[in-house]
Amino acid sequence: MSVRKVITRRSCHFRGYFPSLKNGKPMAWESQLEGCFFRLLELSPQVRSYGIQPSQETLTVGLVSMKYFPDLRVFLMDGREWWFEVKPQKKLLIASIKQKMVAAKDHFAASKRNFSVVKNDLIHREPLAKNLQQLMYHRRGPMLSNSQIDEVGELLDLHDPKTFGELTAIFGDMEAWRLLGLGIVGVDLEKTISICSEIFLTGGHRHADIFN
Numbered sequence: 001m002s003v004r005k006v007i008t009r010r011s012c013h014f015r016g017y018f019p020s021l022k023n024g025k026p027m028a029w030e031s032q033l034e035g036c037f038f039r040l041l042e043l044s045p046q047v048r049s050y051g052i053q054p055s056q057e058t059l060t061v062g063l064v065s066m067k068y069f070p071d072l073r074v075f076l077m078d079g080r081e082w083w084f085e086v087k088p089q090k091k092l093l094i095a096s097i098k099q100k101m102v103a104a105k106d107h108f109a110a111s112k113r114n115f116s117v118v119k120n121d122l123i124h125r126e127p128l129a130k131n132l133q134q135l136m137y138h139r140r141g142p143m144l145s146n147s148q149i150d151e152v153g154e155l156l157d158l159h160d161p162k163t164f165g166e167l168t169a170i171f172g173d174m175e176a177w178r179l180l181g182l183g184i185v186g187v188d189l190e191k192t193i194s195i196c197s198e199i200f201l202t203g204g205h206r207h208a209d210i211f212n
Contacts, residue, residue, distance in 0.1 A: 022049050034086045036123045039132040043183060045204025046211060050074040059103040068104060082114040082211055089119045127192040138181030156201050165195030
């Protein structure tokens, strides 16, 4: 649950909502960069769920105490939790913000909590960004029912496809993309998706480990 209201009518910033299946509700974002990071969280098999503006912290910056609201708290499948701040690289060059992020890292380290600053060099790097956008497009609509998942599993066991091209030959182009979008079949998100792309029938998508 958020401790601070995210969407307001008075802001000049572009804000919106992200359709999250993992959280079972739309998630508000305060910047397009933050919304793009939601895509990675939504498609990462390491992430169980995530919350926005999850806590109010008190940082000490120099001799001044100040309130701080991290952008996200992420709950991982292995039981760990991770707090994130999403910031454009250019903003981190501003001395006051740089000092605040240093104080935030020290604050979370002191309380033995995981904390990272996510920048646009992670979120916008290609082909990851394009893959995430494409898979989220095909993620639209409800999750498959248990019976549908069983039917898909039977076909995957029977044909054992190794590439995306083989997957489309079994299910057709649109349904194959949907299986990727829902994470039922995985691909390497760090590589351009093509008919030759290796697919993973267990374990979901692969991507660089940001939780370390």
